[in-house]
Amino acid sequence: MTINQEFRDVLREEGMRHTWQRQAVWDEIKSNDEHRDADDIFICLKQAGYPISRATVYRTIDVLVSHGLVRKLDIGEGRMRLEHKLDSHHHDHLICENCGRIIEFISPEIEALQSKISSAHGFALTHHVHQLFGRCLSYPDCDYYRSQNR
Amino acid sequence: MTINQEFRDVLREEGMRHTWQRQAVWDEIKSNDEHRDADDIFICLKQAGYPISRATVYRTIDVLVSHGLVRKLDIGEGRMRLEHKLDSHHHDHLICENCGRIIEFISPEIEALQSKISSAHGFALTHHVHQLFGRCLSYPDCDYYRSQNR
DNA sequence: ACCCTTATTGAGATTGAGTCTCATGAATAT
DNA sequence: ATATTCATGAGACTCAATCTCAATAAGGGT
Numbered sequence: 001m002t003i004n005q006e007f008r009d010v011l012r013e014e015g016m017r018h019t020w021q022r023q024a025v026w027d028e029i030k031s032n033d034e035h036r037d038a039d040d041i042f043i044c045l046k047q048a049g050y051p052i053s054r055a056t057v058y059r060t061i062d063v064l065v066s067h068g069l070v071r072k073l074d075i076g077e078g079r080m081r082l083e084h085k086l087d088s089h090h091h092d093h094l095i096c097e098n099c100g101r102i103i104e105f106i107s108p109e110i111e112a113l114q115s116k117i118s119s120a121h122g123f124a125l126t127h128h129v130h131q132l133f134g135r136c137l138s139y140p141d142c143d144y145y146r147s148q149n150r
Numbered sequence: 151m152t153i154n155q156e157f158r159d160v161l162r163e164e165g166m167r168h169t170w171q172r173q174a175v176w177d178e179i180k181s182n183d184e185h186r187d188a189d190d191i192f193i194c195l196k197q198a199g200y201p202i203s204r205a206t207v208y209r210t211i212d213v214l215v216s217h218g219l220v221r222k223l224d225i226g227e228g229r230m231r232l233e234h235k236l237d238s239h240h241h242d243h244l245i246c247e248n249c250g251r252i253i254e255f256i257s258p259e260i261e262a263l264q265s266k267i268s269s270a271h272g273f274a275l276t277h278h279v280h281q282l283f284g285r286c287l288s289y290p291d292c293d294y295y296r297s298q299n300r
Numbered sequence: 301a302c303c304c305t306t307a308t309t310g311a312g313a314t315t316g317a318g319t320c321t322c323a324t325g326a327a328t329a330t
Numbered sequence: 331a332t333a334t335t336c337a338t339g340a341g342a343c344t345c346a347a348t349c350t351c352a353a354t355a356a357g358g359g360t
Contacts, residue, residue: 166336167336169336169338172337202339203340204339205339205340205341206338206339228346228347
């Protein structure tokens with residue numbers, strides 16, 4: 001759980017085994033700050049020559065999520081994007097519908113209002129999903145970026 | 151688009167045909183304020199004796215959404231919940247993870263902060279997704295409600 | 301170093317929501 | 331009434347994700 005603890009030890013604490021497959025998935029996710037999905041990770045590992053299976057990638061992602069090392073991000077595409085939680089604190093996302101760019105934002109005011117609303121309705125808040133969709137105005141760059149990504 | 155206009159006329163304005171299937175789907179969605187999914191609607195109609203197909207239900211829902219009569223609600227279950235937009239203004243949702251209850255909330259303060267954040271990042275906001283997940287504290291009722299639903 | 305137990309893996313089948321195909325049928329304009 | 335063209339139905343298909351189960355390998359015990 002401690003983020004800088006050896007991955008091997010993190011697994012051992014739970015009686016789980018350390019395998020090169022789990023290490024490879026974790027290394028691949030850590031290596032990059034884009035919000036890739038499970039299949040992106042799978043393809044990267046295959047291309048790097050690892051004989052790993054898709055099922056193992058999905059299973060390992062769930063292990064990483066349950067250990068708080070990775071967060072799944074559902075932006076309504078029908079697949080989960082991934083985000084490692086190494087150096088980041090909680091944040092929500094701004095998503096450009098034109099180019100797909102994802103920008104993180106934090107708003108303590110909104111967080112406070114969320115708590116207020118929850119308790120006003122007798123709810124014990126556990127988590128939230130907050131996404132702002134729009135178009136980023138830096139158009140030339142926006143389209144350039146789009147052309148680089150699907 | 152005008153919400154109280156005859157459905158028949160709404161369709162005609164777009165050169166679309168009025169069929170009993172489309173009317174039946176719209177009537178079924180209007181009839182109830184729960185957040186049911188496409189398959190719930192399909193099953194209701196089948197049980198009521200209508201010889202309608204699943205594909206038509208899905209297609210009609212898309213027609214209703216594009217005409218602003220219905221809103222799809224994705225609360226991360228891998229299927230879309232539906233909400234008719236007859237008497238409601240914009241709102242977001244509080245969702246109880248124990249009983250599945252969905253409560254609507256509005257916060258002009260949060261809406262304002264969202265606009266502020268978007269423009270601060272050079273984004274033209276088009277829409278947002280804001281969901282608060284937690285547990286409603288009215289436990290006896292909470293479990294009662296759960297027992298009534300799946 | 302070698303077992304032995306048992307968690308983990310891989311390949312492919314399966315699931316489930318939603319979409320697509322295309323021949324048939326029905327709604328509207330004339 | 332007829333023609334035109336949109337809509338429907340049944341089932342095939344998609345796609346992300348999960349499941350199955352025999353084979354494999356991690357790592358504690360000796």
